[in-house]
Amino acid sequence: MRITNTLWSKAAAARLLLYKRDASPPSNAVRVLGAMLGLRFDFEEPDLLHMEHRTPEYKKINPMATIPVLKDGDFILAESHAINLYLLSKYGSEHKEALYPSDLQTRATIDQCLFFDAGILFRRLLEVSQPAFIGKTDSASKTQVRNIDEGYEVIEAYLQSRAFVACDRLTLADVSLGCSVAGLEAIHPVDAAKFPKCKDWYTRLQAEPYFKEFAVSGGQLFGKLLRHIWRRNK
Numbered sequence: 001m002r003i004t005n006t007l008w009s010k011a012a013a014a015r016l017l018l019y020k021r022d023a024s025p026p027s028n029a030v031r032v033l034g035a036m037l038g039l040r041f042d043f044e045e046p047d048l049l050h051m052e053h054r055t056p057e058y059k060k061i062n063p064m065a066t067i068p069v070l071k072d073g074d075f076i077l078a079e080s081h082a083i084n085l086y087l088l089s090k091y092g093s094e095h096k097e098a099l100y101p102s103d104l105q106t107r108a109t110i111d112q113c114l115f116f117d118a119g120i121l122f123r124r125l126l127e128v129s130q131p132a133f134i135g136k137t138d139s140a141s142k143t144q145v146r147n148i149d150e151g152y153e154v155i156e157a158y159l160q161s162r163a164f165v166a167c168d169r170l171t172l173a174d175v176s177l178g179c180s181v182a183g184l185e186a187i188h189p190v191d192a193a194k195f196p197k198c199k200d201w202y203t204r205l206q207a208e209p210y211f212k213e214f215a216v217s218g219g220q221l222f223g224k225l226l227r228h229i230w231r232r233n234k
């Protein structure tokens with residue numbers, strides 16, 4: 001049978017290997033986008049609790065020692081935001097314009113959200129989980145909870161003038177920020193009284209295809225894991 005669908009043939013020909021964990025919000029951002037684009041991945045699951053991501057072998061793949069990492073044939077790429085931009089550029093086909101519009105200001109606003117996620121919002125989750133995983137803490141501190149609220153406050157501000165974080169439709173920015181919020185919810189849920197627009201946005205995201213499957217269930221898994229570790233650390 002002759003393959004006529006370019007996207008299908010490109011994706012099927014590609015050997016996409018994703019280093020991920022189900023409880024990792026940035027890994028789930030790649031999985032949500034991958035599913036939206038109809039991509040299939042093979043998976044590797046480094047055991048972060050046993051420091052498999054800090055071995056010399058893993059650092060040869062990703063010197064930052066983080067997941068997710070994508071292998072597309074011989075090409076290796078780390079950092080979920082970079083991975084999603086790459087996957088969308090290469091395999092996005094008709095989804096490119098919707099998820100990362102070419103309008104300069106809209107695109108710049110999406111980039112702003114992606115950098116906010118990478119540099120600020122997701123770090124607020126790591127600030128809670130990293131010390132717990134090395135056995136030092138058994139709860140989130142007041143400062144950490146306040147910092148998470150400060151992150152929600154930024155999203156609330158972005159949503160004042162639009163339905164989604166960067167414009168009036170769902171983009172790559174919602175995928176990444178939504179996955180981080182799914183993880184943060186397991187530590188300190190969005191308070192609808194303080195952040196009504198953020199709560200409404202997150203509720204709407206849960207109805208988006210693949211978001212519940214990867215982001216929400218991944219966030220719940222992260223919460224279970226964190227609580228287990230906190231109990232162990234008491």
Ligand SMILES: N[C@@H](CCC(=O)N[C@@H](CS)C(=O)NCC(=O)O)C(=O)O
Pocket residue numbers: 023024025026027048053065066067068078079080081118122126130
């Ligand atoms: N900005 C990075 C963050 C990646 C990241 O920190 N991932 C966590 C897992 S959710 C990790 O690899 N942590 C390992 C560590 O901090 O040692 C991305 O979006 O890919």
